[in-house]
Amino acid sequence: MQVLTTIVGDRRFAIDCAEVLEILPLVAYRTAGTGPSWLMGLINVRGQLMPLVDLSVIVDGTSTAPRLASRIVVMALEADLFEGSAGRIGLLVPEVAGPFERDFASGGAHPGFTFAGASHLGPTIADGQGMVQLLRCRRLLEGDAALRELPIERWAPP
Amino acid sequence: MARSIAFHRSLLGRSLLLGVLPAAVLVVCVVALNGYRAWSDATGRLQEELQHATGLAVREVDLSNQRTVAMAHMLALGQESGQFGRRAETLRLLERVARSEESIYAAYIAYEPNGDGGDAAGAHDGVPAAALGEGGRFYPYFKRDAKSATGVTLEPLQETAEGGGLWYAYPKERFERSGVREATITKPYSYLGTDIIETVVPISMNGRFMGIAGIDVTLTRVQQRMDAIAAQLGADIFLVTRGRFIAATTDGHGDGSSSRHGTATALRATNVADSPWDALLKDAELRGDTPWIARDPVTDEECYFATGLVPTGQWRLLVRTPVSAAMAGVSAVFLTNMLTALAGLVVVVAVLALGAIGTARKVRNAQALATRIASGDLSSTREEAVTDGGDESSELVRAMHDMNTGLAGIVGTVRGSCAQLAATSVQLAATSQEQRAAVGAFGASTASIAAAVRQMCATGAELLRAIESVDAGARTTADSAVRGRIRLEAVSTKMARLDAATQEIADRLQIITEKAAAISSVVVAISKVADQTNLLSVNAAIEAEKAGDAGLGFLVVAREIRRLADQTSGASLDIHRIVEQMQASVVAGVDEMSRFTAEMREGTGEVTQTATELASIVSSIDASFASFSEVRTGMSSQSAGIAQIEQAVVQVASGARQSSAAAEDFGRVANELAHAVAVLQDAAARFRLQSDVEA
Known part of the structure; x- marks a missing residue:
């Protein structure tokens, strides 16, 4: 399958191109001010407003420092978790490379762990640059009630 | 007196040693060889x-x-x-x-x-x-x-x-x-x-x-x-x-x-x-x-x-x-051989010994005569030297007697001459002693004059050398000062020119700094465009992927665009880094240049002042040259005079020394003559002549 790869912390993740609608540079957004820690706020994509979610907080537990290479991956969720956003969200990732052709169903792949709260983590394979794990982005915010009910943990300077 | 001679050195001993020993060795060898041959023959035959x-x-x-x-x-x-x-x-x-x-x-x-x-x-x-x-x-x-x-x-x-x-x-x-x-x-x-x-x-x-x-x-x-x-x-x-x-x-x-x-x-x-x-x-x-x-x-x-x-x-x-x-038979033959050889050996020894004893007696006679002559006794008569026989040893005894007679005549003549020589040598010794005393006194006074003159001469020469060195030093200093002043003026001019050049460089560096800033801003703009292009290519690739087979061609184009964007981004990053390094170098250069300019201006002032001081030194040295020259001329003429005196005194002293040496040589020769005459008289007195015996 064709995937885009991104690096969160020191781990590499892959996003299925089929799930991606569009890639945007980091644009100005209106902060949410409330809600889970991964919810950054709302962005305006050609007139349509949609929530901006920080992937680093979900995957790594730390927020992304915005830079020139930061990208917003626009994708459609299966269910409309956020009323009025037509099922679309923007996922803030530190950077994007690809698309590349990767086969996550190959013989050497690890199928992934099935703990509660990890349904978005797919199988892991090793390619020329090290190990890369497939992210099931559509499940990032669905099917896992615990994820949505994460407490608000905003990092505040001491 | 006849010395006693060891047997092995005597005529008899020698003849036995040289005659009998080889004969004995030969006989023993022949017997041994014969015995060995007989033994081996007998052994072989027996076997x-x-x-x-x-x-x-x-x-x-x-x-x-x-x-x-x-x-x-x-x-x-x-x-x-x-x-x-x-x-x-x-x-x-x-x-x-x-x-x-x-x-x-x-x-x-x-x-x-x-x-x-x-x-x-x-x-x-x-x-x-x-x-x-x-x-x-x-x-x-x-x-x-x-x-x-x-x-x-x-x-x-x-x-x-x-x-x-x-x-x-x-x-x-x-x-x-x-x-x-x-x-x-x-x-x-x-x-x-x-x-x-x-x-x-x-x-x-x-x-x-x-x-x-x-x-x-x-x-x-x-x-x-x-x-x-x-x-x-x-x-x-x-x-x-x-x-x-x-x-x-x-x-x-x-x-x-x-x-x-x-x-x-x-x-x-x-x-x-x-x-x-x-x-x-x-x-x-x-x-x-x-x-x-x-x-x-x-x-x-x-x-x-x-x-x-x-x-x-x-x-x-x-x-x-x-x-x-x-082997009993062989042994008997061997024994007979040995006995025969021994008998032969005894006969040889007897014959040799008889001949040697006769010759030895005559030689001893000649030896006794020679011993008397050596001790100075020349009084032997002809009867004592008469010997029988006509061989070499008898001839030797007769010759010894003739020699005795000749020597007696020579000794008489020598004794007379010796007395005359002794008187002459005593007179010569006295004369030479007087002459030596006179020459010695003259030599001593000449030597003291020469020493005084030499000292004077040395002092004058030293003074002249000192004055000459002062003069030369003053000249060198004046020359150096003049040259220094000229060079300092040249340095001053060059420094002024350098100041102007430095100012110009500083201005140009300023222009380079401004241009570098402009390049930086352009690079940033390029970077942004490259980033946008990259984003565009990723989106294009995603779209091409969604289009399935229809989008394959477009997917290739999108990848190519992304590769170009990535290259652009890398190149602009390199340019940005280079421009930054350039800017840092230029800033450092401007700082260094301005500090250098300030130091140079200070140096130019000091050079000008030094040149002025050197000019005053040169004029004062020129004034002292005239007086140095006069002193030097006077000293030179004095020194030449003293040198001439010294040479004359040295010649006189040398003559005195030669006379003294000649007088000494003469005295020594006179003494040696007296001594030689005394020795000669002693030697002549040792001989006892026939006339002494009769007296």
Whole structure:
């Protein structure tokens, strides 16, 4: 399958191109001010407003420092978790490379762990640059009630 | 006085040493060489003789053995060719054979039990009971008997434990094993008290063993033969059978007697291994027929040994003869040689000694005369020198007397001259002493003048040198100051120019800084465009992917765009980094330049001031030059004058020194002359002339 790869912390993740609608540079957004820690706020994509979610907080537990290479991956969720956003969200990732052709169903792949709260983590394979794990982005915010009910943990300077 | 001369240095000693010693050495060498040659010749001849004699003895023993074997064969052949079973006829033949030869002790035939089928018949006509063994078996044994009328007696064979096995069982077993009719010679053993050796031949009928025929020989007989051979050889013999038993020996040590040619019965029929000759015989078995020297194991005497193998019976003959006995003749010849040589030597010594004593007496006479002359006694008369004979030594004595006369005349003349010379030399010595004193006084005063003048001259020269060095220093300083001023002015000009150039560089660096900032902003813009392009290419790729097969071409284009964007981004990053480094360098350069400019301006001021000071120094030095020059001229002329005076004084002093040396030489020569005259007078006084004796 064709995937885009991104690096969160020191781990590499892959996003299925089929799930991606569009890639945007980091644009100005209106902060949410409330809600889970991964919810950054709302962005305006050609007139349509949609929530901006920080992937680093979900995957790594730390927020992304915005830079020139930061990208917003626009994708459609299966269910409309956020009323009025037509099922679309923007996922803030530190950077994007690809698309590349990767086969996550190959013989050497690890199928992934099935703990509660990890349904978005797919199988892991090793390619020329090290190990890369497939992210099931559509499940990032669905099917896992615990994820949505994460407490608000905003990092505040001491 | 005549000195005593060591004998080995005297005429007699020398002539003995040079005449007799070489002669003695020659004689000893010749005798030794002759002796050695005679010894080796004798040894070689002896060995050859011994080898030859041993060969003869071996042949004789072999012949005797062959005869015995032939006899036994004849008996057996007679049986095989028709006599077998005809007992009476056989007995007649046996008796005749037993009596036929002195060397045969007994002859016999033995049939197998009932071998001819006639055992049951027993004793009958022509076959006495004495010819039959157990059960009528044909067993006749004719042996030599001096008491019998016929010389032999008939009796049946006796089977002793050892004998029966030896003469019957063994030949039978041997024939049945090989099927060949061969003679067997037994080891020596005692048969009914007689030491014998048996020669047995099997009787064979159609290949079957039917009995045996045998001949006995006594060891005494063998011994007698050996004694005869040993007497001829003049050596001892050991005869050893194949089984290493001693058949006979002429050595008498075995029975305790020392007789060399005794009967030696005790050793007979003993095994060699039990005798002292075991090792020697083992050695002999390994050797050829060349004789060798070894020590006899019993007497420990050095002996020649020779050995040979008797073909019939495989007996070994060992011949022994002591070296001392063999070499007795050679020693006698050697002794005669030595005595002759010694006698010759004594005659040579006597002749040489007689000649040497006569010559030595005349030489001693001449020596006595020479000793008197040497001690200064020239008063000998002609009568004392007269000698008889006309050889070189007599001539020597007469010449010595002539020399004595001549010397006496010369000594008289010398004495007169010596007295005149002594007076003259005393006058000369006094005159030279006076002259030397006068010259010495003149030399001392000249030397002190010369020293004073030299000192003056040195002081003047030193002063002149000092003034000249001051003058030269002042000139150098003035020149240096002038040159320094000129260079400083040039430096000042160049520094002003450098100041202007530095300002210009600083301005240009400022322009470079501004341009670099402009480049930076352009690079940032390029980076942004590259980022946008990259984003665009990713989106395009995603879209192409969604379009499926229709989007494949577009996907390639999108990838190419992304690659270009990535390259652009990398290149712009490089440019940005380079521009930053350039800016940093330029800023550092501007700082350095401005600091340098400030230091240079300060330096220019100092240079100008130094130039002014140097100008004033030059003018003051120029003023002092004139006065230095005047002083120097005055000093130079003074110095030249002093030098001339010094040279004159030195010449005078040198003349005085030469005069003094000449006066001293003269005085020394006068003294030497006086001394020489005194010595000459002493020497002349030592001689005693004929006139002194008369006075």
